[in-house]
Amino acid sequence: IGNKIAQHHIGVAQQVTRKRGTRLPDPDLAYLEEGTSEFTRYIKELRWAQHFALLNREEMMDRVITQFGHWVGGHVRERERINCHHNFTQQETHYGKSVWVSRKGAIRAEPGDPGLIPGSMGTASYVVEGLGNPVSLNSSPHGAGREYSRTAARKTFSLTELKTAMLGIEFRATEAFIDEIPAAYKPIDQVMRDAADLVRVRHKLRQLINVKGD
Numbered sequence: 001i002g003n004k005i006a007q008h009h010i011g012v013a014q015q016v017t018r019k020r021g022t023r024l025p026d027p028d029l030a031y032l033e034e035g036t037s038e039f040t041r042y043i044k045e046l047r048w049a050q051h052f053a054l055l056n057r058e059e060m061m062d063r064v065i066t067q068f069g070h071w072v073g074g075h076v077r078e079r080e081r082i083n084c085h086h087n088f089t090q091q092e093t094h095y096g097k098s099v100w101v102s103r104k105g106a107i108r109a110e111p112g113d114p115g116l117i118p119g120s121m122g123t124a125s126y127v128v129e130g131l132g133n134p135v136s137l138n139s140s141p142h143g144a145g146r147e148y149s150r151t152a153a154r155k156t157f158s159l160t161e162l163k164t165a166m167l168g169i170e171f172r173a174t175e176a177f178i179d180e181i182p183a184a185y186k187p188i189d190q191v192m193r194d195a196a197d198l199v200r201v202r203h204k205l206r207q208l209i210n211v212k213g214d
Contacts (some may be wrong), residue, residue, distance in 0.1 A: 002049045007153040009042040034100075050088055057083060082127065084116040086142035094137050102135055109133070109140040109199050117199070118143045119188030121180050121210045122166050126192055128199035140198035144185040171210040180212065 013030035016038055024030060032039040061081060064138060069076040089102045109116050109130030117140070118125040132138050162181045163173055171177075192201065 001052065005045050005049050009045070010037075012038050012042070023118045050085065051211055053085065054083065080114075082114045082116055084114070084142075087135060092137070094134070101139075103139055103142075105142055105145060106139045108138060109136070109144045110138040113138075113197060114202075115140065117141060117188075117192065117195075120144060120182040120185040121171065121177070121207075121212065122169060122182035123185070123188050125188070125207070126201055127203040127205065129202055130199055131197065133198050136198055140195050141191055144188040144191050146184060147186050148179075148184040150179040150184075153179040153181060155179045157183060166210070169207055169210055172212065174214075176214050 001020055008107055009032070010028070010030065012029050013032050016032065016036075017024060017027075017030040032042055065078060067074050086107045087104055087148035089100055091098060092101050093099070094101070107117070109115060109128075109132065111130060113130035113132075115126065115128045115130060123144070128140070130138065130140065157178050159173065159178060161176050161183070162178055165182045166173075
């Protein structure tokens with residue numbers, strides 16, 4: 001749904017840009033001006049999508065906790081829930097100015113903010129706490145980031161290599177997941193070392209089971 005909203009408003013921005021007579025080196029650089037009706041509608045739908053994503057994560061977490069309780073045969077006490085949004089836009093104040101911050105491939109990491117930085121389906125993930133680095137606009141990476149695009153990964157790696165990379169982890173071995181092979185991502189431990197001035201590591205997690213939808 002987020003992509004549908006984005007594509008619609010990119011089209012609106014391109015139409016508005018043409019009407020303004022603004023010449024851009026690339027049509028994808030089209031923009032909406034704050035204070036216009038087009039901008040207001042975009043932000044309204046953007047916030048709706050972000051709230052939808054929040055409720056979706058909450059529902060998934062509720063179901064996981066319920067099913068885990070069934071599996072262990074008892075009540076599961078929830079100690080802390082970390083809800084970490086990435087790839088989003090919001091209005092913030094930085095260097096004394098009110099600005100719109102778009103975090104693409106990033107999460108908010110203000111002082112004390114709990115966050116999650118995943119590696120891949122076969123490598124470590126981290127629970128972190130933001131340090132509030134002003135140079136990064138209080139942001140940090142939201143994950144390892146890709147070394148190979150999905151298309152390149154499918155051309156480069158095999159199902160056999162995926163099975164080898166996932167030894168010791170329960171997962172569904174299928175060619176549909178080749179583009180998610182750990183080698184398609186940057187080394188998460190190096191990413192975390194590079195982010196040492198952005199976040200503090202609270203926990204390092206290694207998965208036992210990996211669940212992915214087709």
